[in-house]
Amino acid sequence: MTRKPQQARSRATVDAIVEAGLIVLAREGPENVTTRKIASVAGVGVGSLYEYFDNREAVYGAMFGRITKDAVARIRPLIPALVELPIRDGIIRLLDAVRALLEENDGRYLYCLRHGMNLTRHYKLRPLERVLNELMMQYVLRHPELMRATNLAAMSYIFIYGGTFTLIHHLSDPESALGFDELAEGLADMVTSYMEKSAGMSL
Amino acid sequence: MTRKPQQARSRATVDAIVEAGLIVLAREGPENVTTRKIASVAGVGVGSLYEYFDNREAVYGAMFGRITKDAVARIRPLIPALVELPIRDGIIRLLDAVRALLEENDGRYLYCLRHGMNLTRHYKLRPLERVLNELMMQYVLRHPELMRATNLAAMSYIFIYGGTFTLIHHLSDPESALGFDELAEGLADMVTSYMEKSAGMSL
Amino acid sequence: MTRKPQQARSRATVDAIVEAGLIVLAREGPENVTTRKIASVAGVGVGSLYEYFDNREAVYGAMFGRITKDAVARIRPLIPALVELPIRDGIIRLLDAVRALLEENDGRYLYCLRHGMNLTRHYKLRPLERVLNELMMQYVLRHPELMRATNLAAMSYIFIYGGTFTLIHHLSDPESALGFDELAEGLADMVTSYMEKSAGMSL
Amino acid sequence: MTRKPQQARSRATVDAIVEAGLIVLAREGPENVTTRKIASVAGVGVGSLYEYFDNREAVYGAMFGRITKDAVARIRPLIPALVELPIRDGIIRLLDAVRALLEENDGRYLYCLRHGMNLTRHYKLRPLERVLNELMMQYVLRHPELMRATNLAAMSYIFIYGGTFTLIHHLSDPESALGFDELAEGLADMVTSYMEKSAGMSL
DNA sequence: CATGAATGAGGGTTCATTCAT
DNA sequence: GATGAATGAACCCTCATTCAT
Numbered sequence: 019m020t021r022k023p024q025q026a027r028s029r030a031t032v033d034a035i036v037e038a039g040l041i042v043l044a045r046e047g048p049e050n051v052t053t054r055k056i057a058s059v060a061g062v063g064v065g066s067l068y069e070y071f072d073n074r075e076a077v078y079g080a081m082f083g084r085i086t087k088d089a090v091a092r093i094r095p096l097i098p099a100l101v102e103l104p105i106r107d108g109i110i111r112l113l114d115a116v117r118a119l120l121e122e123n124d125g126r127y128l129y130c131l132r133h134g135m136n137l138t139r140h141y142k143l144r145p146l147e148r149v150l151n152e153l154m155m156q157y158v159l160r161h162p163e164l165m166r167a168t169n170l171a172a173m174s175y176i177f178i179y180g181g182t183f184t185l186i187h188h189l190s191d192p193e194s195a196l197g198f199d200e201l202a203e204g205l206a207d208m209v210t211s212y213m214e215k216s217a218g219m220s221l
Numbered sequence: 222m223t224r225k226p227q228q229a230r231s232r233a234t235v236d237a238i239v240e241a242g243l244i245v246l247a248r249e250g251p252e253n254v255t256t257r258k259i260a261s262v263a264g265v266g267v268g269s270l271y272e273y274f275d276n277r278e279a280v281y282g283a284m285f286g287r288i289t290k291d292a293v294a295r296i297r298p299l300i301p302a303l304v305e306l307p308i309r310d311g312i313i314r315l316l317d318a319v320r321a322l323l324e325e326n327d328g329r330y331l332y333c334l335r336h337g338m339n340l341t342r343h344y345k346l347r348p349l350e351r352v353l354n355e356l357m358m359q360y361v362l363r364h365p366e367l368m369r370a371t372n373l374a375a376m377s378y379i380f381i382y383g384g385t386f387t388l389i390h391h392l393s394d395p396e397s398a399l400g401f402d403e404l405a406e407g408l409a410d411m412v413t414s415y416m417e418k419s420a421g422m423s424l
Numbered sequence: 425m426t427r428k429p430q431q432a433r434s435r436a437t438v439d440a441i442v443e444a445g446l447i448v449l450a451r452e453g454p455e456n457v458t459t460r461k462i463a464s465v466a467g468v469g470v471g472s473l474y475e476y477f478d479n480r481e482a483v484y485g486a487m488f489g490r491i492t493k494d495a496v497a498r499i500r501p502l503i504p505a506l507v508e509l510p511i512r513d514g515i516i517r518l519l520d521a522v523r524a525l526l527e528e529n530d531g532r533y534l535y536c537l538r539h540g541m542n543l544t545r546h547y548k549l550r551p552l553e554r555v556l557n558e559l560m561m562q563y564v565l566r567h568p569e570l571m572r573a574t575n576l577a578a579m580s581y582i583f584i585y586g587g588t589f590t591l592i593h594h595l596s597d598p599e600s601a602l603g604f605d606e607l608a609e610g611l612a613d614m615v616t617s618y619m620e621k622s623a624g625m626s627l
Numbered sequence: 628m629t630r631k632p633q634q635a636r637s638r639a640t641v642d643a644i645v646e647a648g649l650i651v652l653a654r655e656g657p658e659n660v661t662t663r664k665i666a667s668v669a670g671v672g673v674g675s676l677y678e679y680f681d682n683r684e685a686v687y688g689a690m691f692g693r694i695t696k697d698a699v700a701r702i703r704p705l706i707p708a709l710v711e712l713p714i715r716d717g718i719i720r721l722l723d724a725v726r727a728l729l730e731e732n733d734g735r736y737l738y739c740l741r742h743g744m745n746l747t748r749h750y751k752l753r754p755l756e757r758v759l760n761e762l763m764m765q766y767v768l769r770h771p772e773l774m775r776a777t778n779l780a781a782m783s784y785i786f787i788y789g790g791t792f793t794l795i796h797h798l799s800d801p802e803s804a805l806g807f808d809e810l811a812e813g814l815a816d817m818v819t820s821y822m823e824k825s826a827g828m829s830l
Numbered sequence: 831c832a833t834g835a836a837t838g839a840g841g842g843t844t845c846a847t848t849c850a851t
Numbered sequence: 852g853a854t855g856a857a858t859g860a861a862c863c864c865t866c867a868t869t870c871a872t
Contacts, residue, residue: 028856052841063858068843172407175399179390180383180408187382196378204375205383211418212411231831255866257834266833267868277867434835459863469837474864578813581805585796586789586814593788602784610781611789617824618817637852661845663855672854673847683846 032070032080034060039081044129053077082134085127086142090149092119097153101160105213108157109206113185117198120189132190143178150178167216173209181205235273235283237263242284247332256280288330289345293352295322300356304363308416311360312409316388320401323392335393346381353381370419376412384408438476438486440466445487450535459483488540491533492548496555498525503559507566511619514563515612519591523604526595538596549584556584573622579615587611641679641689643669648690653738662686694736695751699758701728706762710769714822717766718815722794726807729798741799752787759787776825782818790814 038060042051053074057064071077096115100108120128154174158164167173188194188201241263245254256277260267274280299318303311323331357377361367370376391397391404444466448457459480463470477483502521506514526534560580564570573579594600594607647669651660662683666673680686705724709717729737763783767773776782797803797810 031856053843054841064842065844065858066856069856074842169403169407169410171399172403173411175391175397175404176383176387176407176411180379180387183386183390184379184383187386188378194378196374200372200375201378204372204379207372207419208376208379208411208415211414214418215414216410256868257866260834268833268870269831271868272831437835458861460861470864471837471866472835475835480863575809575813575816577805578809579817581797581803581810582789582793582813582817586785586793589792589796590785590789593792594784600784602780606778606781607784610778610785613778613825614782614785614817614821617820620824621820622816662847663845666855674849674854675852677847678852 028070031060031062031066034062035067035070035077036080036084039077040084040126040130043081043133044124044126048133078134081130082142085130086145088127089116089119090145092116093146093149093153097149097156100153101156105157105161106203106206106210109209110202112153113181113202113205116182116185117189117202120186125189128186128189131186143182146182147178150174164213164217166218167213169216173212177205177209231273234263234265234269237265238270238273238280239283239287242280243287243329243333246284246336247327247329251336284333285345288333289348291330292319292322293348295319296349296352296356300359303356304359308360308364309406309409309413312412313405315356316384316405316408319385319388320392320405323389328392331389331392334389346385349385350381353377367416367420369421370416372419376415380408380412434476437466437468437472440468441473441476441483442486442490445483446490446532446536449487449539450530450532454539484540487536488548491536492551494533495522495525496551498522499552499555499559503562506559507562511563511567512609512612512616515615516608518559519587519608519611522588522591523595523608526592531595534592534595537592549588552588553584556580570619570623572624573619575622579618583611583615637679640669640671640675643671644676644679644686645689645693648686649693649735649739652690652742653733653735657742690739691751694739695754697736698725698728699754701725702755702758702762706765709762710765714766714770715812715815715819718818719811721762722790722811722814725791725794726798726811729795734798737795737798740795752791755791756787759783773822773826775827776822778825782821786814786818 035056038056038058039051041059042055046055051074053067054064056077057067060067067077071080092115093112096112100112103111120131151174154170158170184201184205188196188198238259241259241261242254244262245258249258256267256270259280260270263270270280274283295318296315299315303315306314323334354377357373361373387404387408391399391401441462444462444464445457447465448461452461457480459473460470462483463473466473473483477486498521499518502518506518509517526537557580560576564576590607590611594602594604644665647665647667648660650668651664655664662676663673665686666676669676676686680689701724702721705721709721712720729740760783763779767779793810793814797805797807
């Protein structure tokens, strides 16, 4: 039933709905997201929401898809610069970029992820996983000595998920005694030292 | 006006309700938890639930409080043994213990955390944070050379949150290509290599 | 989920809901029957309706079940007297009784049947069929010469369905030029003449 | 302000809509008929539907009007032949013709009538009544001895409505133990015997 | 204290109808 | 004329919470 929006007008409506969904989720938390609120914030009637989405779940899907897409769009262009840096600096720079994205719009994405990440049903991290793997591969290409590092798969998994979750949790925790930079450096140091040891060298 | 139950009977009812909440959450997911179901699984009337809890949120709070309490109760007794082990082995053993807890009762806690983790409102990790810090302090006391390691706070934060979330995510992801042991070893190696480098020694 | 009402209080509520359903259907027609209207006319909250019925369809079922039950309860006691009468008089008397039932309460049942009969899904005529067959069998027992009449099955079918529908249609048609008595006599005459011819005798 | 379509193009659109309505009603049942579906099946936009019909009810009216018109168009040409037959054969032939009409197009009209009959609001049987009366009058003209039969009006009413409804009910009831021919013969015999007795003769 | 029937606000969703294009 | 995106009232149903028993 739901039509794929071809025209510019429809496209704008769909975008407004997804955006509104993110706003409402960030502002009111997952149990207060209603289709009516989304539609109202989007400035359209509920009916219009159902013109473009089969149901509420579909809106959720689009919302989290948007976050992932934005994150990927933000990270991918950084890859060429990142691979030129020492690993520690590259990680810190990456984390800073992610932080910036999460904190835009009064932390909209941050709050959405905090509330919605468990909805693994909706939040598919795969594309994010892919771009980070791409980064890692480019990095390894540039630094072939890393090929000796063992257990790259586990490292990558830990970094992607542990790193992401830690970041989100930390940014969401106003009481944390730890500064963001300390955290970022900690992550960078951990990865760096592991790599060095594993590859048997100094980076 | 919920009273703190003094008597054994009341205590049992409260326990049954909290347990029932966890069962229902694990079994049916967050959007299908209703007070009726909880009461029914607990074997009491809905009215009784409201004798002991102000509202549904309070039950959620107790549920996640219970998980944290159980986790702490499981980890604390391990501390004396863990501090005797090399750091890498200690971490792996700790992770194994946590995994065992999460997978008990058909993964009840695992599913609850996966679904309820975003409810940071409910899930206060502080006590867990405390016991892990306690473990770390005991460890440092036993291995004074670690005091030279910098950034212990950041490390601990990363390990606690990143580790916890990574674990939960991995155990919840049936498609993961990574084995649990690889993951645990990866985490342990990362921490170990960081410690070694940071403390300038070999553990 | 839906509980079977054991207690007098609940029984009364269920009855009120079924009654209200009939009232609303008769008054407003099938496309204007809403659960809220039913509940409101019954003097209960919507929630209560759903305490006793799984869904709207279930209420419909109960409504039409009630009509059938009432009709059977009205007809069965007449059987002993009817079988004593000549066939023509018996039919007329039966039709008069049915008419009386249909016109009670401002024609509530009449309008309900007119609107709802097509909902064969809801309106199971089987019990009515049974009682009419019972009447016919008693009649045949009392007048064994009728056993010679052929095609009793078809006759019974035609009388039950054709008769019922004709009656309902006629009573619902305020413009009809035909009087009820003429109609009843026509039906009676038709059946009588068929029986006489078929059994080769005069009744 | 719906205009009566003068032009052939408009006429075709109106026809397509009415046809689509019947198709959708037959296929999906009364509660699933929507203007969108009708328009879509008709191959026009919803807007066009409202060019030609004031509202959904008007479409229903046209749909049932079409059924009646078709039935009349099917029956009228048969009259000359029917009046030449013995009454019993004539009735059976008539019923066969009606059955054929009802079962065309996978029973489209049959299902529509079954579902929509209660919508007496929509289904005006008058034209059908007229053509059947016409048939009867032609028959009486051809067989003047029938003039002696009393209660022709009641008979005609019963035959038209009782016969129609019985037919529809029977054809719609897949579980019926009674064959169509038995039913048709039963109806024919009933009418015949009544006529014979009433007119005091053998037909 | 325990119960569970009763409540009704509110959620997701549909669809007749309109109107700008 | 034709279109179909947009609308929002209204539908069915759920469920947290209360309160009479």
